Amino acid sequence: MPLSTLPKTSLRLTEHRLLGENVSFQLSPNTSGPFESNAPDTIVVHFTAGSSLQSSVDVLTSADSGVSAHFVIGRNGDIVQLLPTNQIAWHAGVSAYAGRTDLNRYSIGIELDNAGQLKPRDDGLFESWFGKRYDKSETIEALHPNQSVMGYWHKYTDIQIAKTASLCRLLCAHYPISTLVGHEEIAPSRKVDPGPAFPIEALRKLLMLGAYEQESQSHKDNLTNEIAVRQETHERSENTVHNKKGRVASVSANTLNVRKGPSASFALVDNTVQKGEVLKILETQGEWAKVSFTKIGWVNTQYINEISERLPFEG
Ligand SMILES: [Zn+2]
Structure with a gap:
């Protein structure tokens, strides 16, 4: 459906x-x-x-x-x-x-x-932590951004x-x-x-x-x-997708212009993101990155610094 x-x-x-x-x-x-x-x-x-x-x-x-x-x-x-x-x-x-x-x-x-998350079994089925088995058609194989191998x-x-x-x-x-x-x-x-x-x-x-x-x-x-x-x-x-590993970046500019597309000619989506805030990078095109925070839009990569994904959340 x-x-x-x-x-x-x-x-x-x-x-x-x-x-x-x-x-x-x-x-x-x-x-x-x-x-x-x-x-x-x-x-x-x-x-x-x-x-x-x-x-x-x-x-x-x-x-x-x-x-x-x-x-x-x-x-x-x-x-x-x-x-x-x-x-x-x-x-x-x-x-x-x-x-x-x-x-x-x-x-x-x-x-x-x-x-x-399900564990693959030798017989081709997949098992939950509570022991129920699932057919492959009920599963998705994917890399979780917080993990290092496919699951x-x-x-x-x-x-x-x-x-x-x-x-x-x-x-x-x-x-x-x-x-x-x-x-x-x-x-x-x-x-x-x-x-x-x-x-x-x-x-x-x-x-x-x-x-x-x-x-x-x-x-x-x-x-x-x-x-x-x-x-x-x-x-x-x-x-x-090339962005298998969750990529994140912190904002280095005092005011970040987030635009509808990957160039300065696109309309502004947002300009309230502050220096130090963390964005998710969804994809990059040249010197532009598509990012997600509470909104989704494009920013010039000279105003953000890509960082290790866990850094900003720990501690
Ligand atoms: Zn939960």
């Missing part, structure tokens, strides 16, 4: 509670209370590395576990909300991103039911990705969300979720456009298509 457009969604958010078809609520006791003002401004995507939606909900609602999240999305698209979206959940752990630590204080946590990753379902996108759009409409990150990006020395099987760059693009109402619907549809295309071509592209 290719995602030609986001399916029409019945999801809505009322008083920090998600309502709609196939949505349920099961309260987790694991919260630090309400967010401070101006939060949440970030969404963190995770995989559960669990065996089922229910088993993950059980863990995330158990007082003993010390973990929680706002939402868990099943492989059939069912969504279970565990905390109202104005309450702090415990999903990020020790974390740092863009100069802030303890991302739980700023973020909505979305967990996707997915077995995570096998449990695929997400189309409906799961579509529901995640719809939920993120809804959250962006209700809260001042400026950042979408994977857990692996805010705790790179500990975490590999949601991993290479999740199309996070395409989702970032989609959400960025969602905030710009002057963009045409056809343009939005193109980007929605890109999520599907990216999913379908993921296995191939992961093997061919």
Whole structure:
């Protein structure tokens, strides 16, 4: 089922509670209370590395576990909300991103039911840490930016990705969300979720456009298509892209002009990125680099310094 457009969604958010078809609520006791003002401004995507939606909900609602999240999305698209979206959940752990630590204080946590990284077996099947076996067709072979060798990753379902996108759009409409990150990006020395099987760059693009109402619907549809295309071509592209290792750079200019294309003649996308901030390099063309932060655009490489990926996040 290719995602030609986001399916029409019945999801809505009322008083920090998600309502709609196939949505349920099961309260987790694991919260630090309400967010401070101006939060949440970030969404963190995770995989559960669990065996089922229910088993993950059980863990995330158990007082003993010390973990929680706002939402868990099943492989059939069912969504279970565990905390109202104005309450702090415990999903990020020790974390740092863009100069802030303890991302739980700023973020909505979305967990996707997915077995995570799988081990290849001698018989051609792939095994999760909890012993379930998967056919090769259920996996993606890809290099995780935080790892040094190729790995096998449990695929997400189309409906799961579509529901995640719809939920993120809804959250962006209700809260001042400026950042979408994977857990692996805010705790790179500990975490590999949601991993290479999740199309996070395409989702970032989609959400960025969602905030710009002057963009045409056809343009939005193109980007929605890109999520599907990216999913379908993921296995191939992961093997061919030159940017296998996650490349990052810090900003060396006091003001960085981020443009729509790889030359100074393209329109500005952003000029608020500050000296010292860290960007992800997606690709380079001549002296221009396509970078991702809360937005995606092109910068002249003379104003950034490429650095070792883990450096800015550790310590
Ligand atoms: Zn996680």
